[in-house]
Amino acid sequence: xxxxNKNISLGLNVTLGNNVKIGDNVTIYDNVTIGDNxxxxxxxxxxxxxxxxxxxxxxxxxxxxxxxxxxIRSHTIIYANNEIGDHFSTGHRVTIRENxxxxxxxxxxxxxxxxxxxxxxxxxWLHSNVHVGQGTEIGNFVFxxxxxxxxxxxxxxxxxxxxxxxxxxxxxxxxxxxxxxxEIGSNCxxxxxxxxxxxxxxxxxxxxxxxxxxGDVESIISKETGLSHYPWPYNFKRGMPWExxxxxxxxxxxxxxx
Amino acid sequence: xxxxNKNISLGLNVTLGNNVKIGDNVTIYDNVTIGDNxxxxxxxxxxxxxxxxxxxxxxxxxxxxxxxxxxIRSHTIIYANNEIGDHFSTGHRVTIRENxxxxxxxxxxxxxxxxxxxxxxxxxWLHSNVHVGQGTEIGNFVFxxxxxxxxxxxxxxxxxxxxxxxxxxxxxxxxxxxxxxxEIGSNCxxxxxxxxxxxxxxxxxxxxxxxxxxGDVESIISKETGLSHYPWPYNFKRGMPWExxxxxxxxxxxxxxx
Amino acid sequence: xxxxNKNISLGLNVTLGNNVKIGDNVTIYDNVTIGDNxxxxxxxxxxxxxxxxxxxxxxxxxxxxxxxxxxIRSHTIIYANNEIGDHFSTGHRVTIRENxxxxxxxxxxxxxxxxxxxxxxxxxWLHSNVHVGQGTEIGNFVFxxxxxxxxxxxxxxxxxxxxxxxxxxxxxxxxxxxxxxxEIGSNCxxxxxxxxxxxxxxxxxxxxxxxxxxGDVESIISKETGLSHYPWPYNFKRGMPWExxxxxxxxxxxxxxx
Numbered sequence: 001x002x003x004x005n006k007n008i009s010l011g012l013n014v015t016l017g018n019n020v021k022i023g024d025n026v027t028i029y030d031n032v033t034i035g036d037n038x039x040x041x042x043x044x045x046x047x048x049x050x051x052x053x054x055x056x057x058x059x060x061x062x063x064x065x066x067x068x069x070x071x072i073r074s075h076t077i078i079y080a081n082n083e084i085g086d087h088f089s090t091g092h093r094v095t096i097r098e099n100x101x102x103x104x105x106x107x108x109x110x111x112x113x114x115x116x117x118x119x120x121x122x123x124x125w126l127h128s129n130v131h132v133g134q135g136t137e138i139g140n141f142v143f144x145x146x147x148x149x150x151x152x153x154x155x156x157x158x159x160x161x162x163x164x165x166x167x168x169x170x171x172x173x174x175x176x177x178x179x180x181x182x183e184i185g186s187n188c189x190x191x192x193x194x195x196x197x198x199x200x201x202x203x204x205x206x207x208x209x210x211x212x213x214x215g216d217v218e219s220i221i222s223k224e225t226g227l228s229h230y231p232w233p234y235n236f237k238r239g240m241p242w243e244x245x246x247x248x249x250x251x252x253x254x255x256x257x258x
Numbered sequence: 259x260x261x262x263n264k265n266i267s268l269g270l271n272v273t274l275g276n277n278v279k280i281g282d283n284v285t286i287y288d289n290v291t292i293g294d295n296x297x298x299x300x301x302x303x304x305x306x307x308x309x310x311x312x313x314x315x316x317x318x319x320x321x322x323x324x325x326x327x328x329x330i331r332s333h334t335i336i337y338a339n340n341e342i343g344d345h346f347s348t349g350h351r352v353t354i355r356e357n358x359x360x361x362x363x364x365x366x367x368x369x370x371x372x373x374x375x376x377x378x379x380x381x382x383w384l385h386s387n388v389h390v391g392q393g394t395e396i397g398n399f400v401f402x403x404x405x406x407x408x409x410x411x412x413x414x415x416x417x418x419x420x421x422x423x424x425x426x427x428x429x430x431x432x433x434x435x436x437x438x439x440x441e442i443g444s445n446c447x448x449x450x451x452x453x454x455x456x457x458x459x460x461x462x463x464x465x466x467x468x469x470x471x472x473g474d475v476e477s478i479i480s481k482e483t484g485l486s487h488y489p490w491p492y493n494f495k496r497g498m499p500w501e502x503x504x505x506x507x508x509x510x511x512x513x514x515x516x
Numbered sequence: 517x518x519x520x521n522k523n524i525s526l527g528l529n530v531t532l533g534n535n536v537k538i539g540d541n542v543t544i545y546d547n548v549t550i551g552d553n554x555x556x557x558x559x560x561x562x563x564x565x566x567x568x569x570x571x572x573x574x575x576x577x578x579x580x581x582x583x584x585x586x587x588i589r590s591h592t593i594i595y596a597n598n599e600i601g602d603h604f605s606t607g608h609r610v611t612i613r614e615n616x617x618x619x620x621x622x623x624x625x626x627x628x629x630x631x632x633x634x635x636x637x638x639x640x641w642l643h644s645n646v647h648v649g650q651g652t653e654i655g656n657f658v659f660x661x662x663x664x665x666x667x668x669x670x671x672x673x674x675x676x677x678x679x680x681x682x683x684x685x686x687x688x689x690x691x692x693x694x695x696x697x698x699e700i701g702s703n704c705x706x707x708x709x710x711x712x713x714x715x716x717x718x719x720x721x722x723x724x725x726x727x728x729x730x731g732d733v734e735s736i737i738s739k740e741t742g743l744s745h746y747p748w749p750y751n752f753k754r755g756m757p758w759e760x761x762x763x764x765x766x767x768x769x770x771x772x773x774x
Contacts, residue, residue, distance in 0.1 A: 002569075007265060007523060009282060021570075024525060025283060025541060027300055039570050042543055042561060045300060045332060053260075054279075054297050054329065071570065074561060074593060075609075077332060077350055092593055092611050093333075095350050095368050110611050110629055113368055113386050113404075125673075128629050128647060131386060131404045131432075143673050146629075146647050146665055149404055149432045151450065156429050157383075157401050157494045160482040171672050174647075174665045175693050177433050177450045192667065192693050193711045193725050195451045209451050209467050209725050224676040236673045265523060267540060283541060285558055303558060303590060311518075312537075312555050312587065335590060335608055351591075353608050353626050371626055371644050371662075389644060389662045389690075407662055407690045409708065414687050415641075415659050415752045418740040435691050435708050453709045467709050467725050 011047065011061070017068065030061040035068030035086060042074040049080055050098055067104060079116065091128060103140070105239075118163065123240060135163025139186070141233070141240070142166050145174040154180045167202065169231065176211075187231050189217045203230075269305065269319070275326065288319040293326030293344060300332040307338055308356055325362065337374065349386060361398070363497075376421065381498060393421025397444065399491070399498070400424050403432040412438045425460065427489065434469075445489050447475045461488075527563065527577070533584065546577040551584030551602060558590040565596055566614055583620065595632065607644060619656070621755075634679065639756060651679025655702070657749070657756070658682050661690040670696045683718065685747065692727075703747055705733045719746075 003021045011029040017036035022028075026040055029047035040046060047064045064078065067086035072078070076094040084096075085104030094108050097116030102108075106120055109128040118132055121140035126132070130144050133152035138144070152161045164178045167186030172178070176194040184190070184200045191207035200206055204213045205220065217230035229235050233247040242250035261279045269287040275294035280286075284298055287305035298304060305322040322336065325344035330336070334352040342354075343362030352366050355374030360366075364378055367386040376390055379398035384390070388402050391410035396402070410419045422436045425444030430436070434452040442448070442458045449465035458464055462471045463478065475488035487493050491505040500508035519537045527545040533552035538544075542556055545563035556562060563580040580594065583602035588594070592610040600612075601620030610624050613632030618624075622636055625644040634648055637656035642648070646660050649668035654660070668677045680694045683702030688694070692710040700706070700716045707723035716722055720729045721736065733746035745751050749763040758766035 004525070006525065007283070009262070009264065024543060025301075025523070027282060043301065043541075043559065048332070074564070075333065075591065093351060093609060111369065111627065115386075128631075129387075129645075145667075145672060147405065147433075147663065149450075151403075151432055155478060155480050155482075155487040155490075156403060156431060156447075157490055158480070158482070158487065159494065159496065160480070173672060174667055175433070175663075175691070179450060189672075192665075192695060193451075193709075220671060222671050222674070222676070224670075224674070229671040229674065232671075232673060236675065238675065265541070267520070267522065283559075285540060301559065306590070333591065351609060369627065373644075387645075405663065405691075407708075409661075409690055413736060413738050413740075413745040413748075414661060414689060414705075415748060416738070416740070416745065417752065417754065418738070433691070437708060451709075 014047075023074065029064075029080065031080070032064045032066075034066045035070065037068055038066060038070040038072070040072045041076075044072055044074065045077045046072070047080045048077050062098075073110075085122070105241075109146070121168070125239075133161075133163060133180075135161050137163060137165045139166055139168040139170070141169045142172070144172045145192075147175045148172050149177045151178060152180045169233065171232070187217060189220065189230065272305075281332065287322075287338060289338070290322045290324075292324045293328065295326055296324060296328040296330070298330045299334075302330055302332065303335045304330070305338045306335050320356070331368075343380070363499075367404070379426070383497075391419075391421060391438075393419050395421060395423045397424055397426040397428070399427045400430075402430045403450075405433045406430050407435045409436065410438045427491065429490070445475060447478065447488065530563075539590065545580075545596065547596070548580045548582075550582045551586065553584055554582060554586040554588070556588045557592075560588055560590065561593045562588070563596045564593050578614070589626075601638070621757075625662070637684070641755075649677075649679060649696075651677050653679060653681045655682055655684040655686070657685045658688070660688045661708075663691045664688050665693045667694060668696045685749065687748070703733060705736065705746065 006024040009027045013031045014028050015033040019037045021039045023042035025043045027045045032047035053059045062081035064080045066084045070088040072090050073092045075092050076090050078096045079098040081098040082100045084102045087105045090108045091110030093111050096114045099117045102120045103122035105123045107125040111129040112126050114132045115134045117134040118136045120138045124142040126144045128146045131149045133150050135152045136150040152163045162181035164182045166184050170188040172190040173192040176190050179197045185202035187203045189205050194211040195209040196211045203216050205215045205217050222229040237243045264282040267285040271289045272286050273291040277295045279297045281300035283301045285303045290305035311317045320339035322338045324342045328346040330348050331350045333350050334348050336354045337356040339356040340358045342360045345363045348366045349368030351369050354372045357375045360378045361380035363381045365383040369387040370384050372390045373392045375392040376394045378396045382400040384402045386404045389407045391408050393410045394408040410421045420439035422440045424442050428446040430448040431450040434448050437455045443460035445461045447463050452469040453467040454469045461474050463473045463475050480487040495501045522540040525543045529547045530544050531549040535553045537555045539558035541559045543561045548563035569575045578597035580596045582600045586604040588606050589608045591608050592606050594612045595614040597614040598616045600618045603621045606624045607626030609627050612630045615633045618636045619638035621639045623641040627645040628642050630648045631650045633650040634652045636654045640658040642660045644662045647665045649666050651668045652666040668679045678697035680698045682700050686704040688706040689708040692706050695713045701718035703719045705721050710727040711725040712727045719732050721731045721733050738745040753759045
C-alpha cells in the first residue's frame with residue numbers, strides 16, 4: 001500500500017527534500033522544510049500553527065525544520081518554529097509544541113508531550129509518554145523512560161518558570177518527577193517513581209519519594225552479567241555512535257577530533 | 259491554509275453559531291450545538307455517540323453543547339450529552355466522555371481523559387494528561403497539573419463508585435493521586451507525587467506517599483519574590499476574571515453583585 | 517450517520533467477516549483478518565506495518581487477527597502480527613505494537629500503550645493509559661487501572677529484557693509501577709501509587725513506595741456492604757462469565773468441564 005498521496009494538504013512554501021514520503025491524511029502547514037529521505041506517516045500534522053493563527057488575519061507561520069532520514073510515526077503533531085536534527089524518530093501521537101531545539105539522532109516515544117521552549121541534545125531518547133515542561137534542558141545520550149515529568153513552576157500557578165537541567169548520559173526511570181529548576185549531573189540513574197527535589201551531582205543513584213542519593217551508579221551490578229553495569233556506554237551500544245568501535249575508542253576519537 | 263472544509267462529516271440537526279470554523283477531517287455527529295466564534299481544529303470528533311449507537315438501530319444521539327468562543331484543538335474527541343460552557347479550550351487528543359457539565363472559561367490540556375459523569379466549575383484548568391474518574395466534582399479556579407488521577411472505586415473492581423470533591427482555588431501538582439471519595443478543601447496545594455487518602459481542610463499544604471499535611475499554604479514563600487505566594491489569586495492573574503482590576507477589587511465586586 | 521465508507525484504505529488480502537463495520541478515515545494494511553460483527557471506528561489504523569516496511573522494498577506485512585464481536589474505538593493503532601481474541605474492545609487512541617497474544621473478552625482503555633511481545637489472558641481489563649512493556653505476561657481476570665506501568669529493563673539501558681508476570685484475578689490500582697521481572701501472585705490487590713519491587717505471593721495487599729505487604733486481601737472490608745470484598749469475584753460480576761450463575765457455580769462448572 002505504502003504512500004498513496006491521498007488526502008494530503010500542503011501549505012505554502014513547503015520544502016520537501018529528495019525521497020521524502022508522506023502518508024495519507026497528513027497536513028503540512030506553511031513554511032515547513034523537511035530533509036531528504038524523511039518519512040511522515042499517516043494522519044500527522046507538521047508545522048501546526050501557533051495560537052495567533054486562529055485570531056490574527058496577518059499571521060505568518062514561522063519556519064519549521066525536520067532533518068534528514070527521520071521517521072515521524074502516525075498521528076504525531078509537530079508545531080511550527082521547531083528545529084529538529086537528522087535521524088530523528090517519533091512514536092505515535094507525539095506532540096511537540098513550538099520553539100524546541102532538538103539535536104540529531106534523538107527519539108521521542110508514543111504519546112510524549114513536549115511543551116515547547118526546550119532543548120534536547122544529541123542521541124537522547126525519550127520513551128513513551130514523557131512530559132517535558134517549558135524551559136527544560138536535556139543533554140546528550142540521556143534516556144528518559146515512560147511517564148517521567150519535567151516540571152517548571154515552583155509555586156503553581158505563577159509566571160515564574162524555571163526548567164530543570166539534565167546532564168549527559170543520565171538515565172531517568174519510569175514515573176519519576178523532576179521538580180522545577182533541579183539540576184541533575186551526568187551519568188546518574190534516577191530510579192523508578194522517584195521525586196527529585198534537590199540538585200544531584202554526577203554518577204549518583206537516586207531513589208524514593210522524596211528522592212534520596214543511595215550511592216554511586218558504579219556500585220550497581222548487572223543481574224545478567226554479574227558485573228558493574230554503569231557507566232552504561234561500556235555495556236550498551238545499539239543505535240549509539242560507538243556501536244561499531246566501542247565506547248573507549250569512540251571517546252578517544254572524540255578527544256582527537258577536538 | 260486555514261479552513262478548507264475538506265473531508266468534513268456533519269450529522270443531522272447540527273447547529274453551528276456565527277463564524278464557527280471547522281478544520282479538515284472533522285466528524286460532527288447528530289444533535290450537536292456549537293456556539294458563535296468557536297473553532298474546531300483538524301481531525302476532531304464531536305458528539306461521539308454512546309455505546310448503544312453501534313448496537314441499537316433506533317439509537318438517537320443525545321444533545322451536545324459547546325459554548326461560544328471556544329477552541330477545540332486537533333484530534334480531540336468529545337462525546338454526546340456533554341454541556342460545556344463558553345471560552346472553553348482544549349489541547350490536542352483530549353477525550354471527554356458523556357454527561358459532563360463544564361463551566362465557562364475552563365481549559366483541558368493535551369491527552370487529558372475525562373471519564374464522564376463529572377462536574378467542573380468555572381475557570382478551572384486541567385493541564386496535560388489529567389485523568390478524571392466518573393463522579394468527580396471539581397470547583398472553580400482549580401488548577402490540575404499533568405498526570406494527576408482522580409479515582410472513584412474504593413475496592414476495585416466494584417460497582418460502588420464514589421468520586422472526589424475538590425474545593426475552589428485548590429492546586430494539585432503533577433502525578434498526584436486523589437483516592438475515591440476524598441474531599442479536599444479550598445485554597446490547598448497538593449505537592450507533586452502526593453497520594454491523597456484522607457479528607458483535607460482548607461488552605462492546607464499536603465505532600466508525600468501517603469500524603470501528609472505539613473502546614474498551611476500561607477507559609478510558602480516564593481523563590482522569585484521572597485513573599486508569601488498563597489492565596490495565589492493575589493499573585494497570578496493571567497486569564498483570570500480579576501486580570502484587570504486585581505483580586506481584592508474583584509472579590510468585593512462579586513460580593514456586591516450578590 | 518453511522519458507517520459511510522468514506523476515505524477508507526484497504527490493503528491486499530484483507531479478510532472481513534460478516535457484518536464488519538468500518539468508520540471513516542480508517543486504514544487497514546495488508547493481510548489483516550477481522551472476525552464477524554466487529555466494528556472499527558473512525559480514524560483507526562489496523563495492521564500498521566513494522567519498521568522494515570519503510571526501508572525494505574520486499575517487505576511483506578505479517579498476518580493480523582482480530583476476533584469476532586469486537587469494538588475498536590476511534591484513533592486506535594493496532595500493528596501487524598497481533599493475535600487478538602473475540603469480544604475484544606478498546607478505548608480511543610490505543611496503541612498495540614506487534615507480537616501480542618491477547619485472549620478473548622479483554623478490554624484495553626483509552627491511550628493505553630502495549631509495547632508488543634506480550635501476553636494477556638482472558639477477561640483481563642486494562643483501563644485508560646496503561647503502559648505494558650515487552651515481555652509482560654498478564655493472566656486472566658486481571659484488572660489494571662490508569663497509569664500503571666509494567667517495566668522490563670533492570671539496568672537501563674540494556675539489552676537484557678525481563679518482563680513481569682501477573683497472576684489471575686489480581687487488581688493493580690492507579691499509578692503503580694511493576695519493576696522488571698517481578699512476579700505477582702493471584703488474587704492480589706496492589707494499592708494506588710505502589711512501587712512493586714519484589715515477588716509477591718497470592719492474596720496479598722501491597723501498598724507504598726517501596727511497596728510493602730500489609731496483609732491479606734480478605735481483611736479488606738467494603739465501605740458499602742461492611743463485608744469482606746475479596747476475593748472480588750464473589751462481589752463483582754458485570755461482564756464476567758459468572759454474571760448469570762454466580763462465581764461459585766461457575767467455578768464448579770469450570771472444574772466439571774475439565
